Amino acid sequence: MQLVVGRIGRAHGIKGEVTVEVRTDEPELRLGPGAVLATDPAGVGPLTIETGRVHSGRLLLRFAGVKDRTGAEALRNTLLIAEIDPEDVPEDPEEFYDHQLMDLDVVTVDGVEIGRITEISHLPSQDLFIVERPDGSEVMIPFVAEIVPEIDLEAQRAIIDPPPGLIDADQAVVASARDAEAADATESGEAGDDEKGDA
Incomplete structure (x- = not known):
């Protein structure tokens, strides 16, 4: 190979x-x-x-x-x-050769399909998965244990647990909106408590 x-x-x-x-x-x-x-x-x-x-x-x-x-x-x-011999694998089970990771399906821990790995970029600080999404766009995912907790070679999947905003920028906005609604609800509840106290 x-x-x-x-x-x-x-x-x-x-x-x-x-x-x-x-x-x-x-x-x-x-x-x-x-x-x-x-x-x-x-x-x-x-x-x-x-x-x-x-x-x-x-x-x-x-x-x-x-x-x-x-x-x-x-x-x-x-x-x-x-x-490279296709059967050749690293001694450390936590390490992988690029050819083992190429074309793996990328799925979140919740089962949401993100795309497939088309390239691995080796940077001085860390490695990155370049993932092609079904719509043809690309997303970069840091290959670190916190974000990629599991590589399942048998199932040909990389399982990721992305922080908000890594996959979709609007996730961060949604989270912020949710937090704002929760804060509004809390303030409303506190206002209600004050009114009860006055009565």
Whole structure:
């Protein structure tokens, strides 16, 4: 199985290094020195990673045969593709490979269907699920335990418990309106109590 594990960004310096947008939970394994990666567009690769290092929170790679900034710039926006065994799973049962999560149905704990995962974005602070909704719109869901309490691979579902406003912006408005009504009711009740006291 072939999976995208990174996307090449801009050149860094003058010795052929490039920044890489990481799209794998295991960059040290998939994007380590010696790894041979297919590419999209295919004509650019395959590329062999010669060196790798982290600089200011970004992964920098140098590929065999790319010796200067011009060569590095020519690789910009190229997708890096690794060959992965579909049966390969992480040792930690709480961890998942991107290919295990792709196309999972996203459902709330109340059973409301949200959409399906079309992309996993690996950010420095956390991972994000990019979820396509039935109407074609997209929503981003942080892949953290508080919001995604369960991944059920057998049922092919990611179960989420989203805070108000994460899925639908109007949820926050509805909640506020409900709170306002409750406050009005409380005030009315308090006014009634005062009147009783006066009597």
